[in-house]
Amino acid sequence: MPGYQHMSRRDFVQVVTAFLGTIMGAVIGLPAIGYLLSPALKGQKSDAWIPLGPLDNYPPDVPTPFSFTRSQVNGWEKTVNSYGGFIVRNGDEVLALSNICTHLSCRVVWKTEQALYICPCHDAAFFKDGTVASGPPPHPLEAYETKVEEGVLYVRFVEG
Amino acid sequence: MFQKILAWLDERMGLTTIYHTVLDRKVPKVNWFFTLGSASLFLFLIQGITGIMLTVYYVPSPDHAYDSIQYIMNEVSFGWLIRGIHHWSASLMVLVVFLHMLRTFFYAAYKYPREFTWVTGVLLLLLTLGMGFTGYLLPWNQKAYWATTVGTSIAGAVPLIGPFINQVLRGGTELSAVTLARFFSVHIWWLPAAIAAIIGTHLYMVIRLGISAVPDKED
Structure with missing residues (x-):
């Protein structure tokens, strides 16, 4: 060798x-x-239909705020996060828009006099259906999947 | 490539000089008891590294200390291993540092010109015990709580200034969130910083003076 x-x-x-x-x-x-x-690396998965009360509570044409909370265990602590948005009814169509601005995740509010969702952080504006009116956001407001069962409105909460 | 970088650094930093001074020292014929100092240093480094790792998840607050350790032990990958190493090396370090002191004492290695090395070594032994005392409270379980209650009470038995010492240790009259926070601070900053500095002095002395031989009949 x-x-x-x-x-x-x-x-x-x-x-x-x-x-x-x-x-x-x-x-x-x-x-x-x-x-x-x-x-x-531990993904926390969540997929649930959240009841938001009778559909009649949400008047047609005017975006009406909704909110719900989800609790989550993070490490050694249980945290309750709140989520919210606006229900926009257009005939039979029910749109549940998230209020998280698609720019940098500030929360938008509906301004009736301007008929726009306004983000307080960087002056972004969205139309009633969530599409971008002006400002820096790269895409429209996210929408939750919705369904109506026995007159009750549900949104689908998916995470992870 | 690597050799070139090393040569470049060596020319500027004098790495080979450091290497020869620190590791190529002339030593007398000695036995395995002379490895206890290096073992102590190694354990200190292990404790430093695993301790830094533990602070990623540990929370020094009565609300979360216990739960955060449960999280480390049960949820975090290899958390049991990191904490286990920290836990067992802590006991081992006290033992090894103590044995190192015994070897120095019985071989009379503390005599001229090594008296000051001995003084720094005694300080290191005391600081190591301090690490054990402060670290013991951090799990914030029953054993930790009562051991610290007793330990601080013992300090309180000193004549005249005892109650004052007790209150300074506890940060109040009772064991509380303040006690946990100051023990944590002392455990991860004050004592390790002091130990690191004194180890530097201790090693400088060892390198400067060399180590003493095993005493024979004539000694």
């Missing part, structure tokens, strides 16, 4: 040290990386 003759004792020790060192580094390093990243 000619290959063996070229390997000095010193080379052998170097190779073995590098090999074992790599294994030890991986055994220590990979758990450490897993430890730091694990909460970020």
Whole structure:
């Protein structure tokens, strides 16, 4: 075996040290990386129909605010987050727009006199149906999926 | 490539000089008991690294301390491992530092010119015990709470200034959120900073003076 003759004792020790060192580094390093990243990688999935009361509570044509809360366990704490938006009725069509501005996630409000949703942060404006009127938002307001069962309005809350 | 970068840095930083001074020191013929100092240093580094890792999730508040540790143990990947290493190395460090002190004492290695090395070493032993005392409260479970109640009461038994010391340790008359917060602060900042600085002095002394040989019959 000619290959063996070229390997000095010193080379052998170097190779073995590098090999074992790599294994030890991986055994220590990979758990450490897993430890730091694990909460970020654990997706919290949620998919539920949220009842928002009788559809009659939401007058046609005028965007009417709605809100609901969802609780979530984050690490060592249970957090209750509130979500909200506007119900816009147009004939039989029911639109449930999120009030989260698509620019940087501030909350928009409906201004009756302007007939626009206005975001207080960067002066973004959306039309009644959620499309962008002016300002920086890249796309229209998000809409929740809706359904009406026995006169009660539901929105579908999906996360993760 | 790598060699070139190393040579470039070496020329500017004097890495080989540091390497030779620190690691190629002349040492007398010694035995395994002389590895206890390095073992102590290694354990200190382990504690530092795992401790920093634990602060990513631990919360030093009575509301969340216990729950955050439950989270580390049960939810976070390898959290049990990181905390386990921190927990067991803590006990081991007290043991190893103490044995290191015993070796120095029985080999009479504290004598001239190493008296000051001994003084810094004693300080390091006391600070290590301080780390154990402050770290013990942080899980905020029954054992932690009552051990600290007793420990601070012992400090309170000092004549005259005892009650004052007790209140300073607790940050009030009773164990509270204030106690937990100050123990945490002392555990992760004050003591480690002091220990790191004194280890620097201790090692400088060891490198400057060299280590003493095992005493023989003539000594």
